[in-house]
Amino acid sequence: MNAPYKPNTQPLSYREVVAKYPAVSPFVILKADAQRRGVTYTAAALAQADPARHLTQVRSIFHAIGEKASEIRIPASLLLRDGTSILSGPRPDADDPYVVDFIDGRLVITDHGEILEEVDYWHKPDYVERFTSAGTPMWQVATPRPQRLDINPYSYCHFWDAGQGCKYCNIASHFKNESQKNNKPLRLSSRDISETVGEAIKQPGRFANIMLTGGSVLAGDELFADELDLYIDVLQAIGENFSSRRFPSQLIASAFSPEQLARLHEKTGLLTYTSDIEVLNEEKFNWICPGKAKHPGYREWKRRLVEAVDIFGRGYVNTGIVGGVEMATPHGYTDEDEALAVTLEEAEDLASQGVSTVHCVWSPTKGSAFAKQKAPSLEYYVRLSAGLDGLRRRYGLHADMDNYRLCGNHPDSDLSRI
């Protein structure tokens, strides 16, 4: 068993990291740190969140905001001046969050009282106030980002049936809570999804991408067959709204076989495909994602990603990792240099075969097995982001399908703007 991770020296602060890495955007460094440490709001800042204009209701598979009218409305997330998103979902357990305040007529993000940058709240699109023909509030069907529409057709992950879910993930506990508290359904109706998309895309310039994701469904004639059928059904329903054969879209799903991927590509208008391998080391993957380790396993997951490039095309397939979770205790790396080297070596292997890797910033989440853990240093995330961005440039891969606008979650793909 490895000793708990302890940095050898005091981790660098935001300002120190910005000074040490002058070639990396300070906006992206701030985004990474805010997603790492979490964000809270002063009363003055919350008073600026106007439910009539700003997004203050969110129903996602990992968190919820504003489900009940009686709840205090907090802003869904933040935008920096340069268009970078900070995904700042509720982090009630954050022990040293950034603080959004309202000072001298501006919303600002502060760190221990120091103003770092201006921020804006995400605006609410028109569709969220509407209802489907079945009476479902559309905000419960699709969650908007500044330019992306997120849809979670299936809100539970069946890796948790045998307690084999990924240890950083709270999808199962979150669904259990929300189904009891707020009657959240397991599966969204394809008709509701189609109508919501149709309404959402009426608003000029509001959306440039649709993302579908949900929990893994292992059942069917073969592994993941029922999950595939579900997404084909949903994507065909969504496709009714478009005049083009294919439409800007991303599916983040289980590692479908090449035959399944071919069927998905042929039967739907899906443009890009992602299957998250989560941790780029087989030993750590087996520990952190025990269900995925069995179905279908690390090496097979990688193989399927590479096969997907032949079907969807180069630049249209990627994988996501939970950046930093490779340092979780007790079996994770204890040295950031080692963790980074191993991760980037595997990412390079994938990049050389046409598969890009993007990372999210691991924020230990309530309801997950790793809820009490600590994420690595900000410097680690900056090095990881620069490393992944560098690999894409070296291998001629673009990050467009998951960039600052079509996604907004990944510091590494934010760097691809220049």
Place this chain on the structure above:
Amino acid sequence: MTTQLDPRFVAALAQPDSIKIIATADADGTPRLVEHDSLHLDDDGRLVLLETDEHAPGNRNLVRSIWFDRKIAIHVRDTAGRHFRVLGKPYKALIAGPRFELHYRRLQAENPPLALSTVWLIDPQAPEDVPQDHHSSGGAAGRLPLIHLDRLARQ
């Protein structure tokens, strides 16, 4: 906005037929000049530029400028042939929100094939004196003039 702009520059910007050019620098320092008809002033005194090409090198340079607090140059020639130059710094890149949507709708109505990527808001900095006689550099104040002696020779 506190930078005082020459009223003639402001008038030049407002002319539909004036030439408006943005100068930025590529990552390796190579200058890049792009004509932007959309350039105009907003009510706050900021320059507004509508970028229609997400992947344009000029757009990347604007991102680089806002990221690393670098200046850009704006050059305008009015319909009378007068030149004006102002330095600026990108303040904000709007990719969503009501103001973005307003410009998106207008652009779509005026020129449907064009799509809007970003509404750039630029803080004007110092206006530069641009000599209207383009044979003169405008940098001679306080300097020893270069005069070839044949020009002074007694005939």
